[in-house]
Amino acid sequence: MTFFGRQWSWWLGFASRVALGLVFVWMGMSKVLEPVVFLKQLHAYRWLDFPFINIVAAILPWLEIVCGLLLLAGFFVRASTLLVAAMLAVFMVAITERAWSLQHGGVLFCAIRFDCGCGAGEVAVCWKLFENSILLLMTPASWWGARIARNAAREP
Amino acid sequence: MKIGRRKMRWSFLSQADEKHGGTRRIGCFRILGQMIVVLVLGVVFGLLGNCFSPRGIDLFRNYFSKVTDQPGGTAKGALGAADGRMIGHQIAMALFDSPERLVEKIVFVDVRTADSYALGHVPGSYHFDYYQPAAGLAEVMAACRTAETVVVYCKGGDCEDARLAVALLEQNGIPAGKLRLYKNGFGGWEAAGAPVETGARSSGVLKGGSR
Numbered sequence: 001m002t003f004f005g006r007q008w009s010w011w012l013g014f015a016s017r018v019a020l021g022l023v024f025v026w027m028g029m030s031k032v033l034e035p036v037v038f039l040k041q042l043h044a045y046r047w048l049d050f051p052f053i054n055i056v057a058a059i060l061p062w063l064e065i066v067c068g069l070l071l072l073a074g075f076f077v078r079a080s081t082l083l084v085a086a087m088l089a090v091f092m093v094a095i096t097e098r099a100w101s102l103q104h105g106g107v108l109f110c111a112i113r114f115d116c117g118c119g120a121g122e123v124a125v126c127w128k129l130f131e132n133s134i135l136l137l138m139t140p141a142s143w144w145g146a147r148i149a150r151n152a153a154r155e156p
Numbered sequence: 157m158k159i160g161r162r163k164m165r166w167s168f169l170s171q172a173d174e175k176h177g178g179t180r181r182i183g184c185f186r187i188l189g190q191m192i193v194v195l196v197l198g199v200v201f202g203l204l205g206n207c208f209s210p211r212g213i214d215l216f217r218n219y220f221s222k223v224t225d226q227p228g229g230t231a232k233g234a235l236g237a238a239d240g241r242m243i244g245h246q247i248a249m250a251l252f253d254s255p256e257r258l259v260e261k262i263v264f265v266d267v268r269t270a271d272s273y274a275l276g277h278v279p280g281s282y283h284f285d286y287y288q289p290a291a292g293l294a295e296v297m298a299a300c301r302t303a304e305t306v307v308v309y310c311k312g313g314d315c316e317d318a319r320l321a322v323a324l325l326e327q328n329g330i331p332a333g334k335l336r337l338y339k340n341g342f343g344g345w346e347a348a349g350a351p352v353e354t355g356a357r358s359s360g361v362l363k364g365g366s367r
Contacts, residue, residue: 035213036287043220050218057213058206063198079190
């Protein structure tokens with residue numbers, strides 16, 4: 001089945017790649033513009049200590065932007081997709097762990113809200129995990145989209 | 157035999173097509189190489205961006221040492237250590253109403269961001285951003301040295317910036333006995349209907365102000 005002269009699988013890969021790219025550029029930019037805010041949010045997770053917390057706070061937002069821009073431009077798509085998937089997986093574990101630590105007094109897990117440092121302000125934990133799951137599900141499509149595009153370019 | 161097995165193992169990550177009679181293989185090592193390039197780009201842009209950004213963080217400064225060095229390594233541990241200096245809204249209000257505040261024997265120090273300070277602060281309070289101390293430390297230190305009581309506040313709630321700022325002021329020679337932490341923070345101050353000044357320090361422009 002084709003759509004505008006391309007296979008549907010190509011469009012799925014393209015849409016996933018662009019969506020991931022836009023989200024990562026946006027998330028990275030919001031952190032780059034307020035590095036101190038991101039540093040404080042990282043500290044709230046209690047995962048990292050000095051000097052690693054400073055290094056991660058300085059580099060992670062730019063890594064997100066670089067991956068996002070490469071996905072949008074269509075360069076190093078599979079490498080960027082793998083890095084994006086790895087970052088999303090780590091973010092999801094961190095958010096879940098912090099939400100557990102905030103859960104007390106019989107509060108429902110999904111009712112917990114906090115600023116996860118994801119660039120979107122205070123959000124409900126379940127909504128954030130759902131969002132990240134959707135993004136994570138897009139990564140295989142982005143990966144295979146790059147393969148399809150590469151194979152198509154090689155056809156005589 | 158070994159090479160054959162290795163090729164088989166990585167084949168799920170590679171693609172091959174027949175062109176010009178040869179086989180092209182883009183294996184996982186190529187993708188790994190590309191990942192390293194992307195990581196290096198992230199590191200280089202991160203370090204350069206942080207270096208040239210006016211809001212960049214100091215990579216060599218331990219911002220949270222006074223919090224994580226406390227027993228237990230949690231913010232609550234540091235809060236416990238500062239409990240004796242914690243004041244509630246009633247005491248803060250009494251200090252604010254005292255005539256000694258007008259001659260700067262009592263000073264308020266706001267340690268929130270410059271943007272939050274401009275939107276509203278305790279009238280006459282000094283602004284000092286703990287994360288960018290170069291911007292206002294000298295002015296605040298001069299005021300704290302001559303004052304008898306220094307009330308430090310941030311936004312309130314779980315905000316730990318006031319505790320960190322108190323620790324920094326102590327490190328710079330302000331006696332611990334002078335320092336007070338207003339636990340309700342600016343959120344509590346505003347919610348209680350206390351006077352709020354906007355813009356620059358002592359601008360005289362009040363927002364609300366009914367008590």
